[in-house]
Amino acid sequence: xxxxxxxxxxxxxxxxxxxxxxxxxxxxxxxxxxxxxxxxxxxxxxxxxxxxxxxxxxxxxxxxxxxxxxxxxxxxxxxxxxxxxxxxxxxxxxxxxxxxxxxxxxxxxxxxxxxxxxxxxxxxxxxxxxxxxxxxxxxxxxxxxxxxxxxxxxxxxxxxxxxxxxxxxxxxxxxxxxxxxxxxxxxxxxxxxxxxxxxxxxxxxxxxxxxxxxxxxxxxxxxxxxxxxxxxx
Amino acid sequence: xxxxxxxxxxxxxxxxxxxxxxxxxxxxxxxxxxxxxxxxxxxxxxxxxxxxxxxxxxxxxxxxxxxxxxxxxxxxxxxxxxxxxxxxxxxxxxxxxxxxxxxxxxxxxxxxxxxxxxxxxxxxxxxxxxxxxxxxxxxxxxxxxxxxxxxxxxxxxxxxxxxxxxxxxxxxxxxxxxxxxxxxxxxxxxxxxxxx
Numbered sequence: 001x002x003x004x005x006x007x008x009x010x011x012x013x014x015x016x017x018x019x020x021x022x023x024x025x026x027x028x029x030x031x032x033x034x035x036x037x038x039x040x041x042x043x044x045x046x047x048x049x050x051x052x053x054x055x056x057x058x059x060x061x062x063x064x065x066x067x068x069x070x071x072x073x074x075x076x077x078x079x080x081x082x083x084x085x086x087x088x089x090x091x092x093x094x095x096x097x098x099x100x101x102x103x104x105x106x107x108x109x110x111x112x113x114x115x116x117x118x119x120x121x122x123x124x125x126x127x128x129x130x131x132x133x134x135x136x137x138x139x140x141x142x143x144x145x146x147x148x149x150x151x152x153x154x155x156x157x158x159x160x161x162x163x164x165x166x167x168x169x170x171x172x173x174x175x176x177x178x179x180x181x182x183x184x185x186x187x188x189x190x191x192x193x194x195x196x197x198x199x200x201x202x203x204x205x206x207x208x209x210x211x212x213x214x215x216x217x218x219x220x221x222x223x224x225x226x227x228x229x230x231x232x233x
Numbered sequence: 234x235x236x237x238x239x240x241x242x243x244x245x246x247x248x249x250x251x252x253x254x255x256x257x258x259x260x261x262x263x264x265x266x267x268x269x270x271x272x273x274x275x276x277x278x279x280x281x282x283x284x285x286x287x288x289x290x291x292x293x294x295x296x297x298x299x300x301x302x303x304x305x306x307x308x309x310x311x312x313x314x315x316x317x318x319x320x321x322x323x324x325x326x327x328x329x330x331x332x333x334x335x336x337x338x339x340x341x342x343x344x345x346x347x348x349x350x351x352x353x354x355x356x357x358x359x360x361x362x363x364x365x366x367x368x369x370x371x372x373x374x375x376x377x378x379x380x381x382x383x384x385x386x387x388x389x390x391x392x393x394x395x396x397x398x399x400x401x402x403x404x405x406x407x408x409x410x411x412x413x414x415x416x417x418x419x420x421x422x423x424x425x426x427x428x429x
Binding site: 014094097125128129131132133136137140167168172175176178179182189194195 | 240241242244245247249251253255256282285286289298310314418422423426
């Protein structure tokens with residue numbers, strides 16, 4: 001089975017999830033709504049055959065939920081629990097937004113994204129920059145991995161315990177490669193006529209299908225229920 | 234074609250450096266969950282570490298708008314990652330002012346760059362906004378969300394409407410110090426290599 005969602009639906013999903021993430025769940029019912037909402041992108045990941053990451057997210061989220069509900073409470077103390085609470089807190093609180101964002105970034109092709117942005121009348125500057133940001137996180141991770149490998153090969157691990165050196169040793173090579181990649185990217189963009197004065201056409205035709213409309217409805221309902229239960233009851 | 238208009242190359246530069254800055258912010262942010270006082274010390278850490286990429290970015294800025302777009306992007310990403318919309322106006326305002334200051338020095342004057350970066354750093358304080366503006370409900374939310382009472386007490390002792398002024402000033406000061414250090418690093422590594 002294959003569902004190709006419209007990038008606009010994905011953007012809408014991100015918007016709703018970010019808004020819900022801002023409001024903390026206080027009752028078990030609201031927790032249920034939140035968990036349901038988190039399950040949607042995970043299911044979508046399964047459908048897109050990204051099993052590894054879907055299972056990873058599922059386990060992460062599940063463990064954090066169990067820990068928060070059964071083992072931690074307001075009056076737990078001690079440094080280890082404090083760290084544990086912190087990490088469980090961040091996972092439970094922000095994971096839904098992170099999963100959704102990750103799903104959207106991984107499954108949206110850049111031309112689809114640009115075409116959606118054009119349809120939404122987002123200024124070119126913001127659309128292009130945002131597309132670059134989206135594509136750049138994996139690149140940074142990759143480059144950082146090679147820098148770490150190179151350092152390991154030469155036996156440099158912590159920069160001699162000097163905090164400033166530690167930052168410098170990692171940051172400078174990373175910046176070098178990022179600047180170079182940026183130059184290549186600009187050259188590629190110019191050959192594709194990103195600087196042109198005419199309206200750009202796109203090879204992908206964006207259309208809202210049944211699945212898109214269904215998902216948008218579901219998410220709107222979730223948002224409505226959440227706001228209603230939290231503020232008007 | 235108008236030479237002061239932004240081109241695709243500029244947008245790509247903005248995108249890349251925003252991504253790097255977000256990574257820096259995120260790594261520092263992870264530490265904050267250990268102890269709330271570290272949350273308050275973002276104002277020292279992020280300006281200092283972020284200064285290196287930002288100074289390199291400033292050498293590439295020649296037109297008005299690049300720093301503004303960067304602040305808009307940061308505001309969008311902060312919202313998506315769940316930091317809220319309360320800080321967004323502050324982030325964009327800091328970006329526009331920083332851009333205007335740098336423009337008054339024609340993007341070449343080093344003094345103006347330092348001040349501009351200091352102002353730009355104020356966006357970090359935007360992350361504290363929910364803590365201050367909605368203090369009571371935020372505290373309740375944190376407790377319901379599973380944070381310990383100890384963490385909350387410390388957090389609100391470190392960040393409240395009295396300390397925010399100090400934090401803002403610290404942010405600015407360390408932004409300026411960071412700019413000087415960052416400039417030195419850029420000179421040491423990048424100008425020699427001919428990349429700037």
